[in-house]
Amino acid sequence: MHPVVKLVTQRLALGLLLMLAVSALIFFGVEALPGDTAQAMLGQSATPEALANLREKMGLNEPVIWRYGHWLYGFMTGDMGVALTNGEDIATSIGSRLGNTLFLAFWAALISVPLAILLGLLAARYNGRWPDRLISGVTLATISLPEFVAGYLVLYFLAVKLQWFPAMSMVFPGMGVFERLQAVILPVIVLVMVVLAHMMRMTRAAILNVMQSAYIETAELKGLSPLTVIWRHAFPNAIAPVVNVVMLNLAYLVVGVVVVEVVFVYPGMGQYLVDHVTKRDLPVVQACGMIFAAVYIGLNILADVVSILANPRLRHPK
Amino acid sequence: MLDLVKTNLLEIKNLRIEATSYPPGEAPRKVVLVDDVSVAVQQGRVLGLIGESGAGKSTIGLSAMAFARGGARLAGGQIMLNGRDIREAGAGDLRSLRGREVTYVAQSAAAAFNPAKRLMEQVIETSLHHKLMTRAEAEARAVDLFRKLGLPNPETFGTRYPHQVSGGQLQRAMTAMALCPKPDLVVFDEPTTALDVTTQIDVLVAIKAAIRDTGVAALYITHDLAVVAQVADDILVLRGGKKVEYGTTDQIINAPQQAYTQALVSVRSIDHAEKDDSAPVLSVANVTARYKGTNFDVLKNVTVDLSAGQTLAVVGESGSGKSTLARVITGLLPAAQGRITFAGRTLSADLASRTKDDLRELQMIYQMADTAMNPRQTVGTIIGRPLEFYFGLKGDAKRKRIQELLEEIEMGAGFIDRYPAELSGGQKQRVCIARALAAKPKLIICDEVTSALDPLVADGILKLLLALQQREGVAYLFITHDLATVKAIADKIAVMYRGQVVRYGSKTDVLTPPYDDYTDLLLSSVPEMKLGWLESVLAARKMESGGN
Numbered sequence: 001m002h003p004v005v006k007l008v009t010q011r012l013a014l015g016l017l018l019m020l021a022v023s024a025l026i027f028f029g030v031e032a033l034p035g036d037t038a039q040a041m042l043g044q045s046a047t048p049e050a051l052a053n054l055r056e057k058m059g060l061n062e063p064v065i066w067r068y069g070h071w072l073y074g075f076m077t078g079d080m081g082v083a084l085t086n087g088e089d090i091a092t093s094i095g096s097r098l099g100n101t102l103f104l105a106f107w108a109a110l111i112s113v114p115l116a117i118l119l120g121l122l123a124a125r126y127n128g129r130w131p132d133r134l135i136s137g138v139t140l141a142t143i144s145l146p147e148f149v150a151g152y153l154v155l156y157f158l159a160v161k162l163q164w165f166p167a168m169s170m171v172f173p174g175m176g177v178f179e180r181l182q183a184v185i186l187p188v189i190v191l192v193m194v195v196l197a198h199m200m201r202m203t204r205a206a207i208l209n210v211m212q213s214a215y216i217e218t219a220e221l222k223g224l225s226p227l228t229v230i231w232r233h234a235f236p237n238a239i240a241p242v243v244n245v246v247m248l249n250l251a252y253l254v255v256g257v258v259v260v261e262v263v264f265v266y267p268g269m270g271q272y273l274v275d276h277v278t279k280r281d282l283p284v285v286q287a288c289g290m291i292f293a294a295v296y297i298g299l300n301i302l303a304d305v306v307s308i309l310a311n312p313r314l315r316h317p318k
Numbered sequence: 319m320l321d322l323v324k325t326n327l328l329e330i331k332n333l334r335i336e337a338t339s340y341p342p343g344e345a346p347r348k349v350v351l352v353d354d355v356s357v358a359v360q361q362g363r364v365l366g367l368i369g370e371s372g373a374g375k376s377t378i379g380l381s382a383m384a385f386a387r388g389g390a391r392l393a394g395g396q397i398m399l400n401g402r403d404i405r406e407a408g409a410g411d412l413r414s415l416r417g418r419e420v421t422y423v424a425q426s427a428a429a430a431f432n433p434a435k436r437l438m439e440q441v442i443e444t445s446l447h448h449k450l451m452t453r454a455e456a457e458a459r460a461v462d463l464f465r466k467l468g469l470p471n472p473e474t475f476g477t478r479y480p481h482q483v484s485g486g487q488l489q490r491a492m493t494a495m496a497l498c499p500k501p502d503l504v505v506f507d508e509p510t511t512a513l514d515v516t517t518q519i520d521v522l523v524a525i526k527a528a529i530r531d532t533g534v535a536a537l538y539i540t541h542d543l544a545v546v547a548q549v550a551d552d553i554l555v556l557r558g559g560k561k562v563e564y565g566t567t568d569q570i571i572n573a574p575q576q577a578y579t580q581a582l583v584s585v586r587s588i589d590h591a592e593k594d595d596s597a598p599v600l601s602v603a604n605v606t607a608r609y610k611g612t613n614f615d616v617l618k619n620v621t622v623d624l625s626a627g628q629t630l631a632v633v634g635e636s637g638s639g640k641s642t643l644a645r646v647i648t649g650l651l652p653a654a655q656g657r658i659t660f661a662g663r664t665l666s667a668d669l670a671s672r673t674k675d676d677l678r679e680l681q682m683i684y685q686m687a688d689t690a691m692n693p694r695q696t697v698g699t700i701i702g703r704p705l706e707f708y709f710g711l712k713g714d715a716k717r718k719r720i721q722e723l724l725e726e727i728e729m730g731a732g733f734i735d736r737y738p739a740e741l742s743g744g745q746k747q748r749v750c751i752a753r754a755l756a757a758k759p760k761l762i763i764c765d766e767v768t769s770a771l772d773p774l775v776a777d778g779i780l781k782l783l784l785a786l787q788q789r790e791g792v793a794y795l796f797i798t799h800d801l802a803t804v805k806a807i808a809d810k811i812a813v814m815y816r817g818q819v820v821r822y823g824s825k826t827d828v829l830t831p832p833y834d835d836y837t838d839l840l841l842s843s844v845p846e847m848k849l850g851w852l853e854s855v856l857a858a859r860k861m862e863s864g865g866n
Contacts, residue, residue, distance in 0.1 A: 214429035221383055222444040223417035236434035312434050312479045 003317055007308050015301040022293040023075070027068050030282050036060055040280050041084050071286075080287040085279050090287050093272065098291065100171060101261075101268035104184050105253035108191035113246055116196050120203025120242075121235065125226055127208060136204075139197035150190050151263035158186060169264040187264045191257065195249040202245040206238035213237070240307035247303035255292045327400065327502055327535050328359040328382055334394035335377050335386065335559075351377050351390055352559045359503065364529060364536045366550030366567065368543055368582070370772035371743075374559035375539045379505045382537060383420045384412050400502065417444040421496035425508040427488035431480040438476025441495040450499050463494035466531065467524040486517035490524050497532055504529075505537045510545060514635035514799060515843040522548060522845075522852060541772060543582050544845035547571050548852040555579050571847060581774060583847060590784055592825055593628050593809045598659075599760050599793050600624040600647070605656030607646050616642045618817045620656070624810070626760065627787060629794040631808035631825075633801065633840070639817040640797045644763045647795070648682060661760050678708045681754035685766035687746035691738045697724070697749050698734040704756040723752040726789075727782060744775035748782065755786065763795045768803055780806050801844045805829070813837050 038054040039046070055061050059070070074081065080090040119139070123132040142150070159167035169183045210216065211234055219233040220226075258270030265271075269288060276284040308314055335352035352374040359365045367375040377390065384404040386392055397405045400419060404412070421444065424430035432440060441463075442456035451459065457476070464472035467490040480488060489509055496504045509525060510518040526549050529536055540546050546553060546567075553570040555562040555578065563576045574580045600623070607617040616639050624630040632640045645651040647658060649669035658665045661679055666672055684690040691700055701720045705711040711719055721731040727748040738746055747767060754762050764783070768776035784807060786792065796807055804811060804825075811828040813821040815836045821828055833841065842855055 214424060214426060215432040217387075218422070218424060218430045219432070221385060221416050221422040222447060223413040223415070224443075224447060225413060228447075233432050233435075237432070310434075313481050316479050316482060318482055 004308060004314050007314065008305050011301050011304045011308075015297050018297050019294060022297070023072055023290060024068070026286055026289040026293070027071060028064075030286055031064060033282075037084065037282060040282065075287070075290060081283045083276065083284050084281045085276065085284075090284055094269070094287060094291065096173065097267060097269050097272045100266065101254055101257060101270070103171075103180065104187055104191070104257065104261075104266065104268060105250070107181070107184060108188045108195070108253050109250055111188065112192040112195050112249070113199065115192070116199035116246075117203050117242070119196070119200045120207065121227070121230055123200065123204040124207040124211065124234070125230055127204075132204075135200065139200050142193035143197035145193070147190060147194055147259045148263055150193055151187075151260055154186050154190055155263070158189075167264075169266040171267060184266070187257075187260050187266055190260050190263075191253060194260075195252060199242070199245055199249055203238070203242050206241040207234045210234045210237045236310070239310040243306045243310070244300075244303045247299040251296045251299045254295045325360055326358045326398070327361050328357075328537075329398040330358070330378070330381065330395065331356050331398070332395035333378065333381060333392070333397065335374070335381065335390055336393040337388065337390040350559060352381075354395075355554075355556070355559075355561050356395075357554050357564065359535050359537065361502075362533045362535055363552065364538055364550045366546035366553040367537060367539045367556060368541065368546050368553060369556035369562075370541060370774065372558065373556040375541075375556050376507050377559075378556070379507055379537050379539045380422070382503060382505055383416050383422065385416070414448070417499055417501075418448045418450065419501055420503045420505065421499065421501045423489075423492050423496045423504060423506045423509050426512050427492040427509075428480065428485055428512075430492060431488060433480055435479075436476065437478055437480065437483070437491050441476060441491065441498055444495070445499040448499060456498065460494060460498055463497055463528070464491070466528060467491075467494055468520065469494075484517075486513055486521055489513060489521050493521075493525055493528060497528055497534065500532070501534060503535045503537065505539070507539045508541070509538075511540065511542070515801070515845075516635055516839055518545075518845075519843045519852070519855065523856060525549065526852065542845065543571070544847040544851075547847055547849055548845060555582065568849060571849060590807070593625075596625045596627070598623045599626040599661055600795070601657075601659040602643070602647065603657045603659070605643075605646055605653045605658065607642060607651055607653045609651070615654075616817050617646060617653075620814075620817075620819055622810075622812050622819060622822060624761070624793050624795060626793055627791040628809040629787065629796055629807050630810045630812060631796045631798060631804040632812050632814060633798055633804050634814035635799055635840075637816075638814040640799075640814050641765055642817075643814070644682070644765050644795065644797055647763065648680065674708070678704075678757045679760040680763070681757050681759040681761070682763045682765065683747070683750050683754050683767050685769050687743065687750045687770075688738070690750055691746065693738050695737075696734065697736050697738070697741075700738075700749060701752050701756050704753060708757050719756070723756055726755065726786065727752045742775075743771055744778060747771065747779055751779075751782065751786070755790070755792075758790075759792060761793045761795060763797070765797045766799070767796075769798065769800065776803070777806075783807065801841065813840065 036055070038051050038058060038060055042050055042054060059067065071081075078091055080094065082088060083090055083093065119135050123135045126132045145153075155167055158164050165185050166183060167186075169187055171180050171183050175183075207230060211230075216229060216233060219229045224232070254269070257268060258274060260266070261268045261270035262274065269291070273285070273288040276288075333352055333355045334350065337349050337351055339347050339349050355374070355378060357365060357378075367378060369375045377387070380387065381392055381397055382399065384392065384397060384407060392405050395405070396403045399415065404415060407415070431437070438457065438460060441460045442453065445451045445456040445459070446453060450456075460476060461472050464475045469475050469487055469490055475483075475491070483491070489512075493509065506525065510521050513521060522545065529549070538546055538550050550567050552565065553567050554564045555570065555576070557578055563570060563574065563579045570579060571583060574583050602620055602622050605617055605620045606615055608615050620639075620643060622630060622632075632643060634640045642651060646653045649665065649667065649672055652667035658667075660676065663676070665676060698717070698720050701723055702711075702716050705716050705719055717734070720734055724731050724733055729745060729748055733741070733745070733749075738749070741749065768779050771779065780803065783794065787794065794807070796804075798804060808825045810823065811821070811825055812819045813828065813836065821834055821837045828837070829841070842858070845851060
């Protein structure tokens with residue numbers, strides 16, 4: 001078997017295994033909390049008879065392993081159960097919420113990843129000189145700013161003072177793409193500010209590391225310009241570490257946007273999760289946890305696979 | 319005079335190159351790397367630059383492209399290339415001359431090729447970048463050069479990645495890369511130093527033919543006078559950044575004027591009387607070994623004996639299994655089959671179950687003295703460790719013994735509180751020898767201990783090893799790929815090829831014809847310090863193959 005196929009298969013298998021472990025952690029973690037779903041639904045004043053009836057009806061008296069299997073099977077077939085608070089089907093509610101979050105993450109990624117890499121290349125090109133210091137300084141400043149502060153600053157200047165963009169990122173079904181874009185521009189700006197520095201600095205560090213290699217001198221002695229040397233000879237060898245950081249940040253764009261969504265009242269996964277955590281709606285919390293875990297694991301496996309594919313020794317064995 | 323300037327493709331006048339060093343805890347210091355060096359290269363001629371490491375030969379070579387490594391500066395003098403002083407040229411002019419007028423062949427092609435790109439892409443990059451040819455023309459020229467340089471499957475060779483071809487092939491590909499844009503001058507920076515002798519001779523022949531066929535001028539940088547004698551028309555001998563001697567190859571090799579040049583020419587003149595066999599201190603019997611997870615024997619049925627106080631040289635090219643033999647004897651790689659007897663005891667195959675005496679009496683010295691010492695320990699601590707560990711010496715007794723050992727390696731007690739970074743390459747290797755001696759071993763395994771050293775320094779180490787052997791009666795298992803070293807130090811020789819001992823016996827027997835094919839190839843590939851050696855070897859080989 002081609003070594004790449006073998007390595008990629010191994011990574012995928014590992015990812016599935018990890019997913020299984022995480023699902024167990026989420027399910028039994030929630031299970032270990034005091035009280036159960038029936039208790040949560042009926043509240044403090046429930047009579048023992050009513051509780052017993054409901055438990056019987058919901059299958060809560062079955063062995064825990066059986067319920068875990070049932071829950072996991074349901075999850076895999078798209079049945080995530082119903083929310084306790086409003087009785088809505090979780091899969092349906094999450095569907096539109098996840099779509100909103102991914103929409104936001106997509107645009108933030110589309111701007112931040114190329115921008116971070118470009119800035120990283122420039123910083124490496126002018127290593128130690130003023131462009132490098134300016135780029136490092138500005139990106140460090142934006143990452144040091146807590147997201148809610150950045151959010152409110154952006155709101156204050158761009159929405160309140162200049163009134164260029166709406167302060168609330170309200171989106172609803174049936175909205176046009178252009179209107180949607182206009183609505184999410186402020187949260188996208190804040191997210192870009194948050195993830196830019198990390199990716200930029202990793203790109204810079206990885207390229208500077210490669211710049212010590214003998215083949216960089218070869219390229220310089222061919223008469224190539226510094227940026228050509230960096231782009232054509234250094235960057236292809238710096239992909240693996242950069243991809244890993246990029247994927248971590250992409251995962252953060254999906255999983256870590258809670259604060260930004262709350263600031264901009266954006267109806268995404270983060271808002272949804274926060275709402276239901278405060279109401280102790282455990283099935284929803286479990287479902288959100290599973291989805292976040294899947295995004296994290298999936299993107300990290302993707303990073304591994306890209307790193308494997310970027311290595312010519314693995315791609316083209318002897 | 320005007321006429322002369324015109325015919326010189328490259329003329330370096332009074333070149334001075336400086337760098338700034340930043341010693342820890344001290345004020346920055348100016349260091350002169352090259353001082354007042356003048357040379358000239360005419361169209362189609364080859365100038366050899368020769369000297370030990372630190373002589374400034376690479377620095378001068380790169381100055382022909384107005385390139386200075388690290389923090390070095392081209393501080394003074396003129397570098398006239400094609401009639402203009404390139405020391406004065408701006409960044410844009412420099413980029414246009416690099417790769418177009420002058421190209422560079424690096425010492426380690428394995429490191430100088432970008433691992434992420436196919437060879438063809440890299441070989442034709444310069445020609446495309448300077449818009450010298452179309453892609454089709456450049457590829458056709460590259461294939462033509464691959465063929466001229468004797469690379470296998472020249473049509474498809476360029477589609478491979480650097481890791482998919484051998485070291486010798488990469489070095490030839492690097493030469494093709496340098497010749498592809500049809501430069502006026504090529505700087506060869508130790509192009510064969512990292513190669514095995516049998517590979518070196520092929521690459522040397524290929525480079526020489528390519529220089530002749532393309533009419534390109536060249537700077538050929540090496541520390542090996544015998545190699546440069548084969549390709550250069552003129553030779554500049556350098557030492558410490560200064561000119562020692564500059565003349566035609568014939569004059570430098572056959573009538574050197576300066577004492578330093580004479581020493582370089584006569585290096586490798588060490589000899590010693592072959593010692594007689596006595597009771598063996600080490601017997602390796604039918605040893606076979608393989609690395610974990612492989613299905614291939616790196617050692618096949620190896621049998622050698624080593625008498626007390628003798629030297630057994632194990633010689634072969636890289637991959638022949640000679641270092642693996644050392645690993646098996648030391649127990650780092652347990653043998654799959656066979657028996658190793660040492661000082662009358664059978665050694666257990668793996669390291670963990672050997673006795674303290676087994677460990678003490680069998681010491682090792684490595685090629686890279688740098689990495690074999692803890693940079694944060696003083697010389698005294700490094701040598702003192704085995705004294706403490708094996709003999710329990712402490713305090714004054716330990717210090718006294720360390721001083722004795724330092725005297726033995728001809729360094730003096732003053733070095734006891736120095737750190738490895740404060741020592742030269744030769745001194746580091748001497749400290750490693752003292753550390754091995756501290757254990758009072760019966761056998762020292764020397765793994766390419768002189769390979770990383772300059773010839774004169776290496777000579778000093780070999781003389782020291784011989785003197786120590788005389789005094790202490792210690793036996794050496796001397797692993798090397800350098801046949802001159804073998805001739806200098808060995809009593810017995812084992813020639814290894816692909817994991818097997820193909821020839822074994824006393825030095826005189828092994829080095830006396832008739833040879834087996836491999837030993838013949840190996841011996842005839844060692845460059846000799848005389849003009850026309852390369853041609854005579856080729857002629858002899860052609861005759862042999864013609865006769866068959």
